[in-house]
Amino acid sequence: MLIKKNSFYDYAYRRFRRNKLAVIGTFITLAFVLVALVAPVLAPYEPSEFFFIEGQNVYNKYASPSMEHLLGTDSLGRDVFSRLLYGARVTMLVALSAVIISTVIGTIIGLVSGYFGKFLDAFFMRIVDIVISFPVLFLLISISTIMDPSIWIVILAIGLVSWTSTARLVRGEVLRVKELDYIVAANACGSSSLKIIVKHILPNILAPIMVQVTIGTAQAILMEASLSFLGVGVQQPTPSWGNMLMDAQKLLVLRDMPWIWIPPGMVTLLLVLAIYFVGDGLRDAFDPKQ
Amino acid sequence: MVKYISKRLLVSIPVIIGITILSFIIMKLSPGDPLANFINPSINMEDLEKSRQALGLNDPLHIQYVKWIGQVIRGNFGYTYSGNHSIGNLILERLPNTVILTLSAFILSFVVGIPLGVIGAVRKNTRIDYGITLMSLVGVAIPSFFFGLLVIYVFALLLGIFPSGGMENIRAGFTGFAYYMDILHHLVLPALVLSLGNIASVSRFTRSNMLDILKEDYIRTAKAKGLRNKAIIYRHALRNALIPVVTIFGLSIPFLFSGAYITESIFNWPGMGQLGIRAIQDREYGIIMALNLITATLVLAGNLVSDILYAIVDPRIRH
Secondary structure, eight states: OOSOTTSHHHHHHHHHHHOHHHHHHHHHHHHHHHHHHTHHHHOSSOTTOOOBOTTSSSBOTTOOOOSSSTTOBOTTSOBHHHHHHHHHHHHHHHHHHHHHHHHHHHHHHHHHHHHHOHHHHHHHHHHHHHHHHSOHHHHHHHHHHHSOOOHHHHHHHHHHHSHHHHHHHHHHHHHHHHTSHHHHHHHHTTOOHHHIIIIIIGGGGHHHHHHHHHHHHHHHHHHHHHHHHTTSSSOTTSOOTTGGGGGGGSHHHHHHOHHHHHHHHHHHHHHHHHHHHHHHHHHHHHOTTO | OHHHHHHHHHHHHHHHHHHHHHHHHHHHTOOSOTTGGGOOTTSOHHHHHHHHHHHTTTSOHHHHHHHHHHHHHTTOOOBOTTTTOBHHHHHHHHHHHHHHHHHHHHHHHHHHHHHHHHHHHHTTTSHHHHHHHHHHHHHHHSOHHHHHHHHIIIIIIISOOSOSSOSSOTTTTOOHHHHHHHHHHHHHHHHHHHHHHHHHHHHHHHHHHHHHHHTSHHHHHHHHTTOOHHHIIIIIIIHHHTTTHHHHHHHHHHHHHHHHHHHHHHHTOOSHHHHHHHHHHHTOHHHHHHHHHHHHHHHHHHHHHHHHHHHHHOGGGGO
């Protein structure tokens, strides 16, 4: 086991395991990760493979679910089920990469602001104020229209927009920890600022950062889905759960072809919900008051 | 109090300047020539260059920024490249519709969210509490556009109780009272969709505040005095539990404006969000800059107001 017995994380793990919703959430999330990893094995077809009506040179558009196509086909005659499975990969890739970017930026800025204070703090916190003033979707749409939309731009945009909450959180934690005796002692011993930040402060504020990473992943999934739904996110033919729902803006599809838009919406809901369960579980597990 | 307010106002000044610079930079970085629509074989390159000069597109960036700000301060957001419409007027036409939608969603989220939170706290760990908690988690987790589509599917297409989009039934030509009822009828679904996430966060926040307060000594004292449960909950606990909810006022504003983009485009609601989406397609930088600036300023003002409200209701904050 990686975790030392009777350590803070050991107790947190035990508390986490007792939380039913958190455990269910963990299993669902892991199941999604697994599906994303083995999508090529599970998927009956290629995600961008077109199907034709037998004997005719016409795309098999909007076919209803059958044994051949478990969830039917979409507006271009592609297998919805296969696209759903491959969509899981895109969603995970975008969400995880974006969260890595936002966590790295947010943590560094939060540490610097909180530890050094004064001018640096005032400067960075005003930047946070500025970025936070723009509604997230506004900024995201602006960024992804500036650059040609691609998966990497979507990742970058989400990462660049969502670091602010991590920065505020980390700053607050640093301010709390900074005044504690062991930091004062480390300072008195003449440790360098870098050493104090990396070796003494960071490990002690890791728990709230982990909670933030979890919640941030869920939010990144929602952001990617919204962007792709609006047509400024992940572009066709790459499948994403968000852009699979685009077609449902037509009333005809919405009314008569629920197999096209209900599955991608439901899996997004399920995955985000599961990750929120994990996040809530982590927060409670790390809270010594519980 | 005056000192606190003026300090908050002073801090807002660099932020608002930063907001203008950021929105200017973002849109100047956009690719695509605003005159691209006019380029055709019959056009003279010299004429094109002249209109470029006339529109100020050849000036250095900081000059363009200063010119733009000068116009903005006078309330003039410039003109659209195509058709030469006043951007200020275009937005003014749309603003009331967005305000109607966001304001209804705002009211709905507190009117529904606070009672749900109170019920959850008072009936802690019962089925009702679990049900409300699960519902609010789903409310936060569901993609708003998916919820919007579901709502249209069920209430407009299957049941046919509400219209699937738009703001009024133009063909019916209602007047007077019937006209307002018609708008209200169109408003129900979009307001519900826009407020869902906010209802969820308000109810979760109220619940946890309420639970903290119910543990306080003065609640025990009230119980010991033999007060009825209702009096304790509503007169003693709820009042204090609602104080921090004021902070959500400010936080809801950016949330609702972001949501308005999606909600308006799903429901064909003729507001600023819909205008923004069209502006992006048409590469109308002026409109995008103006929308960015207006919403960011509204958000800043909202945060300021909620900070000040919080300081008024809870004197501890001021110090």
